Amino acid sequence: MAKFTAKPAELLKIDFKTPKTDWMDTPVNIREHMYCHPAKAKDLEVVDFPNIHEWRPVDENWNLPENWKEIVLNGIKERLQKYRSFHVFMDICVRCGACADKCHFYLGTGDPKNMPVLRAELLRSVYRKYFTTGGKIFGKTAGARELTEDVLKELWYYFYQCTECRRCSVFCPYGIDTAEITMMGRELTNLLGLQLGWIAGPVANCYMKGNHLGLEPHTVKSNIEFMIDDIETITGIRVNPTFNRKGAEILFVTPSGDLFGVPGVYTAMGYLMLFHELGLDYTWSTYASEGGNFGFFTSNEMAKRLNYKIYAEAKRLGVKWILGGECGHMWRVLHQYMDTWNGPADFLEVPKSPITGTVFENAKSLKMIHVIEFAADLIKHGKLKLDPSRNDHLKVTFHDSCNIARGMGMFEEPRYVIKNVCNHFYEMPENTIREKTFCCGSGTGLNASENMELRMRGGLPRANAVKYVRDRYGVNTVANICAIDRATLQASMDYWVPGTAVAGIHELIGNALVMKGEKERTQDLRLEPLPGKEGVE
Amino acid sequence: MSSLQSIRSLNELLLEKKQAILEKWFDSVLETYPHDSAKFLKRQKDQFANPVGSTIYRGMGSLLDLIVNSADADNITKSLDEIIRIRAIQDFTPSHALAFVVDLKRVVREEIKGETCASQLIDELPEFDRRVDGLLLLSFDIYMKCREKIYELKANELRNMTSKLVERANRIFEAKYRNVDLEDIISQGNKTERGE
Structure with missing residues (x-):
């Protein structure tokens, strides 16, 4: 496996040309800083994941179960029968290459196996060998290959170099959803106990305590109380959220990252201020305390299990509908899976804004809406008093989160809100936003620190577009509506576009929101001086 | 150059x-x-x-x-x-x-x-x-x-994840021990460790 420094004998060979070998003849080279650490046994045991064992990606021997091959092939067979889409995607690709150069990991690494078509081909070649007549007879000529341990390692390495962002799918003339192929590939690795720590840990936490970070009820509450203190310092107003309150009109569910890390907490402060100002009859839950779903990166069944608590909690509390915080993959899960997994939520009503009377027909069945839709509707109806000049120190661009943009088709609401709470907004180039948005490079559980090199490569295309608006317009803030973006884009910005901050849109709303009875504001939500208020205590 | x-x-x-x-x-x-x-x-x-x-x-x-x-x-x-x-x-x-x-x-x-x-x-x-x-x-x-x-980025991420926690711990500590001399607490702790 690769070492970071060259051997002296290699140094003497000044020729660094890369040999031209066919992809099947190019062995996988697993490199440190490109993968996340394996899962801890205790985290896998909690949720009964199979074949738990000790292993290290750079080791020759992965200590696989004896019948590992049988497990994988049975796993493929079961999924081909269960998911028609997977079967179609295995057969239908004509290798036109339209997707090849659309992946942020391919653009950042230059590794052909990161071309979506080739990443999928890693699995298709195995599928052909064992599940198609042509592959069985003609073997390599028909693009088929044996499943060996090296092939398995290659599948593992590259399926954890895909963030399921689906940018490639936008360009596929057949509509192949490459993310679904990655999901299947990851499910197969999961059958062998080859899960990542950064995914398994949050899954276990979520299963045991309701959220990825493992915050217990009193910690959820005290973290929010801490934010309440800061809001009081900034505005002079003490907001009074409730927890686990039966009979509230609305249940609010957000990613737990908003309760803990920076800059997520500033976004959560924005929610608290907005809901207080509206006098919203809502409650937080310390049980359904996670909107995100890292189970989605392990298996369909696990994702469904972790998702169950949201409707269950809504039912227990007797709320009318659910409001969800700023998150990315959380919304792909909610928008496209929750209703059929754990619905129908007939006990809930179609979301209706108590402030504007707007009925959110788009969530007629789901009964849950995104907080940015809710906020955009409030602004559209003139229900908020806003002073965008409080954000004048920020020159803002908007990073469309993959799952919100491509998964939900929500493009306008966040932009509408930003334009109303900020005076300086600049779009990144057309082929890097909206449905063509570039991933942050750290989604689907790849937001660990040990794989920072991979994240920087994957983050390059997005950062490259941010750099363009920074150089051209002086942009200093990347706004977004995704907790993983808030947690990970900062590192990418610090490396590629130093001096650029990352902020959730509700932080910007919180800055601009003129609250009834507030004191003269001198600080923004980060407790930093507002423009023109420097030196004012 | x-x-x-x-x-x-x-x-x-x-x-x-x-x-x-x-x-x-x-x-x-x-x-x-x-x-x-x-x-x-x-x-x-x-x-x-x-x-x-x-x-x-x-x-x-x-x-x-x-x-x-x-x-x-x-x-x-x-x-x-x-x-x-x-x-x-x-x-x-x-x-x-x-x-x-x-x-x-x-x-x-x-x-x-x-x-x-x-x-x-x-x-x-x-x-x-x-x-x-x-x-x-x-x-x-x-x-x-x-x-x-x-x-540095790896270290920063860890800091960002925990900075609010540390800040909170500091505030609690300050509120609790506002009028107490920190040196007294340390020396008391040392004495306890030594079993005095």
Whole structure:
């Protein structure tokens, strides 16, 4: 496996040309800083994941179960029968290459196996060998290959170099959803106990305590109380959220990252201020305390299990509908899976804004809406008093989160809100936003620190577009509506576009929101001086 | 780099052949990438659809200009940084990542080979080589800064995840022990540890 420094004998060979070998003849080279650490046994045991064992990606021997091959092939067979889409995607690709150069990991690494078509081909070649007549007879000529341990390692390495962002799918003339192929590939690795720590840990936490970070009820509450203190310092107003309150009109569910890390907490402060100002009859839950779903990166069944608590909690509390915080993959899960997994939520009503009377027909069945839709509707109806000049120190661009943009088709609401709470907004180039948005490079559980090199490569295309608006317009803030973006884009910005901050849109709303009875504001939500208020205590 | 004297005749030739040198130099970098990707990195001109290829090409172009014009180290560092920042996090060993700098010597030699004034130019090459060596030394600094940044980012993420927690712990501590002398607490703790 690769070492970071060259051997002296290699140094003497000044020729660094890369040999031209066919992809099947190019062995996988697993490199440190490109993968996340394996899962801890205790985290896998909690949720009964199979074949738990000790292993290290750079080791020759992965200590696989004896019948590992049988497990994988049975796993493929079961999924081909269960998911028609997977079967179609295995057969239908004509290798036109339209997707090849659309992946942020391919653009950042230059590794052909990161071309979506080739990443999928890693699995298709195995599928052909064992599940198609042509592959069985003609073997390599028909693009088929044996499943060996090296092939398995290659599948593992590259399926954890895909963030399921689906940018490639936008360009596929057949509509192949490459993310679904990655999901299947990851499910197969999961059958062998080859899960990542950064995914398994949050899954276990979520299963045991309701959220990825493992915050217990009193910690959820005290973290929010801490934010309440800061809001009081900034505005002079003490907001009074409730927890686990039966009979509230609305249940609010957000990613737990908003309760803990920076800059997520500033976004959560924005929610608290907005809901207080509206006098919203809502409650937080310390049980359904996670909107995100890292189970989605392990298996369909696990994702469904972790998702169950949201409707269950809504039912227990007797709320009318659910409001969800700023998150990315959380919304792909909610928008496209929750209703059929754990619905129908007939006990809930179609979301209706108590402030504007707007009925959110788009969530007629789901009964849950995104907080940015809710906020955009409030602004559209003139229900908020806003002073965008409080954000004048920020020159803002908007990073469309993959799952919100491509998964939900929500493009306008966040932009509408930003334009109303900020005076300086600049779009990144057309082929890097909206449905063509570039991933942050750290989604689907790849937001660990040990794989920072991979994240920087994957983050390059997005950062490259941010750099363009920074150089051209002086942009200093990347706004977004995704907790993983808030947690990970900062590192990418610090490396590629130093001096650029990352902020959730509700932080910007919180800055601009003129609250009834507030004191003269001198600080923004980060407790930093507002423009023109420097030196004012 | 300001100490380096400009070499007019070689410079003139470099200016005249800049495009050919740039293309060859760029091609030599592309050869360090897998074959299929090299084609893409060269072909795709849109800077957003091809950030690696376009940034390296742009950086090399401005480096050539800067070398010819004996620009100062700050400007050269900026152009070198664009290229090295990318190669420092790709699948290259440090030597592999920076080999493109020294390769400029080979490319330039190949380009001046058939020139009528080649023998005169050869006398000027040591000075040109010295400039390229200067670039290489700067490259080491930049490469190390990039790698150090990667480790710094890891530490920063941990800090961002826990900073609010530490801040809160501090506030609780301060509120609880506002009127207590910290030294007393420490000495009391030490006494307890010693079993006094």
